[in-house]
Amino acid sequence: MRSSTAILKELEDESIEIFRETAAAFRKPVLLYSIGKDSAVLLHLARKAFYPAPVPFPLLHVDTTWKFKEMLTFRDEIAQRYGLNLLVHTNQEGVRDKITPFTTGISEYIRVMKTVALRQALDQHGFDAAIGGSRRDEERSRAKERIFSVREPGHRWDPRQQRPELWRTYNPKLSDGQTMRIFPLSDWTELDVWQYILENDVPVNPLYFAKERPVVYRGDQMIMVDDDRYQLRDGEEAVMRMIRFRTLGCYPITAGVDSTATTLQEILDEITEVKLSERATRLMDGEKEDSMEKKKVEGYF
Amino acid sequence: MSRSIIRLLTCGSVDDGKSTLIGRLLVETDSVPHDTVKAAQSVRRSGSTIPAGEIDFSLLTDGLEAEREQGITIDVAYRSMSLLNGKRLIIADAPGHEQYTRNMAVAASRADISLVLLDASRGIRPQTLRHLTICSLMGVARVIIVINKLDAVGYDQKVFETLKNDLTPSIERLGIKDYSFIPLSALHGDNVVYRSDAAAWYSGPTLLEHIQNWEGGVAKEKAPAHMGIQMISRAENFRGLSGTVLNGEFKVGDEVVVLPSKREAKVARLVTFDGDLEVAAHSQSITMVLEPDVDATRGDSIELKSGFTLPETRYTATLVWLGESELIHSRSYFFISGSTQVTGMVTSIRHKLNINTGEHVSARTLAMNEIGEVEIALDTPLAVNNYSNSRETGNFIIVDRVTMNTVAAGMVAHPLRRSQNVTEHHYEITSQMRASQKGQSAKVIWLTGLSGSGKSTIANALEKKLFSLGVHSYILDGDNLRLGLNKDLGFTREDRAENVRRVSEVAHAMADAGLVVIVALVSPFKADRDQARALFNADEFFEVWVETSAEICAERDPKGLYKKAAKGEIPNLTGIGQDYEAPESAELILDGTEEINANVERLIKVIL
Numbered sequence: 068m069r070s071s072t073a074i075l076k077e078l079e080d081e082s083i084e085i086f087r088e089t090a091a092a093f094r095k096p097v098l099l100y101s102i103g104k105d106s107a108v109l110l111h112l113a114r115k116a117f118y119p120a121p122v123p124f125p126l127l128h129v130d131t132t133w134k135f136k137e138m139l140t141f142r143d144e145i146a147q148r149y150g151l152n153l154l155v156h157t158n159q160e161g162v163r164d165k166i167t168p169f170t171t172g173i174s175e176y177i178r179v180m181k182t183v184a185l186r187q188a189l190d191q192h193g194f195d196a197a198i199g200g201s202r203r204d205e206e207r208s209r210a211k212e213r214i215f216s217v218r219e220p221g222h223r224w225d226p227r228q229q230r231p232e233l234w235r236t237y238n239p240k241l242s243d244g245q246t247m248r249i250f251p252l253s254d255w256t257e258l259d260v261w262q263y264i265l266e267n268d269v270p271v272n273p274l275y276f277a278k279e280r281p282v283v284y285r286g287d288q289m290i291m292v293d294d295d296r297y298q299l300r301d302g303e304e305a306v307m308r309m310i311r312f313r314t315l316g317c318y319p320i321t322a323g324v325d326s327t328a329t330t331l332q333e334i335l336d337e338i339t340e341v342k343l344s345e346r347a348t349r350l351m352d353g354e355k356e357d358s359m360e361k362k363k364v365e366g367y368f
Numbered sequence: 369m370s371r372s373i374i375r376l377l378t379c380g381s382v383d384d385g386k387s388t389l390i391g392r393l394l395v396e397t398d399s400v401p402h403d404t405v406k407a408a409q410s411v412r413r414s415g416s417t418i419p420a421g422e423i424d425f426s427l428l429t430d431g432l433e434a435e436r437e438q439g440i441t442i443d444v445a446y447r448s449m450s451l452l453n454g455k456r457l458i459i460a461d462a463p464g465h466e467q468y469t470r471n472m473a474v475a476a477s478r479a480d481i482s483l484v485l486l487d488a489s490r491g492i493r494p495q496t497l498r499h500l501t502i503c504s505l506m507g508v509a510r511v512i513i514v515i516n517k518l519d520a521v522g523y524d525q526k527v528f529e530t531l532k533n534d535l536t537p538s539i540e541r542l543g544i545k546d547y548s549f550i551p552l553s554a555l556h557g558d559n560v561v562y563r564s565d566a567a568a569w570y571s572g573p574t575l576l577e578h579i580q581n582w583e584g585g586v587a588k589e590k591a592p593a594h595m596g597i598q599m600i601s602r603a604e605n606f607r608g609l610s611g612t613v614l615n616g617e618f619k620v621g622d623e624v625v626v627l628p629s630k631r632e633a634k635v636a637r638l639v640t641f642d643g644d645l646e647v648a649a650h651s652q653s654i655t656m657v658l659e660p661d662v663d664a665t666r667g668d669s670i671e672l673k674s675g676f677t678l679p680e681t682r683y684t685a686t687l688v689w690l691g692e693s694e695l696i697h698s699r700s701y702f703f704i705s706g707s708t709q710v711t712g713m714v715t716s717i718r719h720k721l722n723i724n725t726g727e728h729v730s731a732r733t734l735a736m737n738e739i740g741e742v743e744i745a746l747d748t749p750l751a752v753n754n755y756s757n758s759r760e761t762g763n764f765i766i767v768d769r770v771t772m773n774t775v776a777a778g779m780v781a782h783p784l785r786r787s788q789n790v791t792e793h794h795y796e797i798t799s800q801m802r803a804s805q806k807g808q809s810a811k812v813i814w815l816t817g818l819s820g821s822g823k824s825t826i827a828n829a830l831e832k833k834l835f836s837l838g839v840h841s842y843i844l845d846g847d848n849l850r851l852g853l854n855k856d857l858g859f860t861r862e863d864r865a866e867n868v869r870r871v872s873e874v875a876h877a878m879a880d881a882g883l884v885v886i887v888a889l890v891s892p893f894k895a896d897r898d899q900a901r902a903l904f905n906a907d908e909f910f911e912v913w914v915e916t917s918a919e920i921c922a923e924r925d926p927k928g929l930y931k932k933a934a935k936g937e938i939p940n941l942t943g944i945g946q947d948y949e950a951p952e953s954a955e956l957i958l959d960g961t962e963e964i965n966a967n968v969e970r971l972i973k974v975i976l
Contacts, residue, residue, distance in 0.1 A: 071455075076372075083653035084612045084653050087611075091707070117601065119639070120603040204447070204448055231777070235612075236706060236764065238704060238765060238772070242772040
């Protein structure tokens with residue numbers, strides 16, 4: 068069922084309140100910008116929250132060096148269009164150790180190039196608050212996440228030591244070594260995000276729209292061959308298929324779906340009908356039940 | 369204007385079939401992704417009796433790994449679903465056996481509707497009353513009592529009617545206005561989304577219908593329109609006050625006041641990214657421009673001049689204690705209400721509530737999961753309403769100043785008018801003038817350390833030295849004060865906090881008189897010492913840690929306390945039955961085994 072404009076307005080007002088609370092209560096916040104649709108909405112809400120003043124904190128993108136090319140182009144375009152302070156961080160030790168999705172297994176790759184990289188970037192800049200686009204409907208361990216979620220020294224998440232969060236009265240106080248993760252989209256659903264993008268003309272990445280793209284099959288999942296670093300099997304060749312992506316990430320571990328949706332309206336029609344959880348297209352989560360919770364404990368978003 | 373997002377709380381444990389009920393509600397309204405449903409058909413927890421291939425509905429709502437291993441969930445989880453009438457339902461699930469009150473209070477704090485689950489085969493249990501009490505306390509608007517597992521009693525109408533008749537007086541007594549009973553089987557799907565054939569005698573709404581037909585959500589707040597200022601928005605030629613409107617509405621041209629200063633202005637603009645508004649209503653996030661652009665800052669609030677909340681410092685309130693360490697009255701905590709943060713303390717506990725019987729019990733403290741009625745005193749006036757008039761502007765949280773954890777949820781009962789009758793007078797002769805008349809500057813030397821560490825000895829030697837130098841001083845000795853001013857206090861954490869508070873107030877008065885005050889007090893807790901420090905200017909207060917090892921103190925044992933503690937006669941001796949929290953930012957650390965004159969010299973160097 069479609070999210071009504073009234074629902075979106077209530078969600079928007081609440082997210083704006085969270086953004087303002089973050090900007091005012093923390094010394095040095097940062098917005099985690101992953102280039103996907105949730106980040107796009109997050110950024111749009113930030114622009115609304117502080118209007119007519121500019122967004123008062125930088126954007127941080129953790130670049131694993133394996134993102135889709137179209138993601139990076141889009142990222143730089145957006146930063147320029149809105150005059151944003153964009154920071155990009157890559158774990159250089161991981162690059163030096165040649166950690167790739169092909170060499171170490173996906174979970175180790177994620178740990179080094181995403182989780183560790185994120186921790187490095189937060190420490191290096193001394194950010195005390197990081198705003199992320201996670202939603203409670205994405206995955207089970209996220210359903211228990213707070214809106215203002217404390218991280219212990221070392222960015223560890225301790226699900227048993229979460230602060231009680233009541234009413235809309237947030238506790239932004241930190242003791243020594245703690246940092247905060249903030250999730251303004253906690254109550255949003257995937258459908259809300261798309262509906263909001265449609266109603267507010269929020270620019271989103273072209274990879275979300277169906278197009279003929281070169282793919283290979285891994286099990287029953289379709290992987291787009293985005294550059295010549297992709298390790299093809301003997302005699303294997305990419306075939307052109309009309310696909311789009313439901314989530315964006317590192318291209319070798321993000322599967323596309325068959326689709327003919329080339330407009331926002333068609334995307335909305337499609338996800339209203341296809342009842343599949345969006346993270347099903349991420350290779351990383353399928354590894355083991357509760358893999359998201361483990362990553363979060365280590366400091367992943 | 370009714371809200372489009374309804375929040376639902378579910379109360380009950382795994383035994384009542386709560387997870388199954390929510391799971392079924394989600395699946396039958398097609399709110400769960402199909403691959404997730406598939407997983408719930410294949411994954412089984414150990415001991416599960418659900419046949420392979422059928423959906424284990426309870427798996428859809430349980431969360432974290434460690435909790436699933438135990439077969440129970442112990443925190444609050446949130447889940448969204450679309451209602452068939454286009455509204456959104458956000459379900460807060462607060463299960464668990466331990467920390468129950470705490471989790472449920474969290475989930476209930478925003479809930480509009482609450483489901484209280486009862487196992488028809490087991491009847492009313494103590495937890496049922498507990499659930500209803502918390503719903504009433506946290507102001508949940510509609511309560512639906514779900515008589516579940518009706519299949520287990522053969523869909524017997526008599527069982528349902530008996531439970532209903534037995535429970536109704538309690539619900540009435542708790543003052544819950546909008547309540548109803550639904551007979552249901554979550555396992556077989558009777559009266560959840562689909563009407564039951566087996567219980568055809570029931571003609572009332574199904575659970576889904578009863579949730580959907582809730583027409584509340586209108587802000588029926590009986591409190592003034594309010595906007596807490598979250599931040600000042602500054603751009604070129606622009607200064608506005610950003611916040612969320614609560615309780616009522618603001619219009620361009622409205623005469624308003626800034627609280628607590630009571631400065632007056634008019635609303636010039638209501639700014640949003642999507643264009644200026646003429647009217648801003650409840651829950652809208654806006655930026656207000658005032659004319660004239662009066663002084664206002666984060667934490668202040670805006671209300672209509674025609675009727676606004678008087679900022680007060682003293683209130684009675686109901687607390688749900690959430691912290692692992694118990695409430696210490698007279699200790700300073702942060703009180704956060706909206707974007708306003710002040711310091712204050714709990715000055716007395718009127719009683720605590722026996723949540724199973726509703727009885728009021730006298731109490732000296734509140735431990736985790738306990739509920740009590742207390743009096744609070746804030747250091748800065750705060751504009752809050754009675755919780756029964758507005759949930760949004762009648763709540764606060766209490767935060768521990770050291771761990772920064774949220775330790776209590778507070779609901780304002782009413783202001784204590786007596787604070788209004790006390791006004792601070794400002795006299796013309798100042799502390800500096802009094803001190804300079806004596807040719808000195810006022811100081812407080814706060815000696816902290818274990819019993820027997822040498823505080824009194826050092827204080828005595830220091831005062832003799834100061835006396836010979838012509839400095840006018842006075843010693844506040846912990847033991848001596850306990851013979852008079854503090855003779856009603858014991859040695860529990862709370863009493864020690866009150867002891868420190870009184871001594872620091874006396875020291876403050878003496879410093880105000882221009883004296884050099886030497887305090888010799890164990891003062892084992894950092895939070896209490898910090899609170900004392902907060903009374904003084906930075907250059908007035910010297911925390912001095914007399915560091916002597918516990919072994920040497922016990923060996924010295926000048927008052928025989930360690931011997932008594934060893935025999936179990938003194939339970940709270942610092943270092944034995946209670947911890948000593950070492951100072952982290954003492955101005956000076958003295959070695960208590962050092963020669964006395966050397967220590968006095970070091971003190972003199974710092975003070976003069």
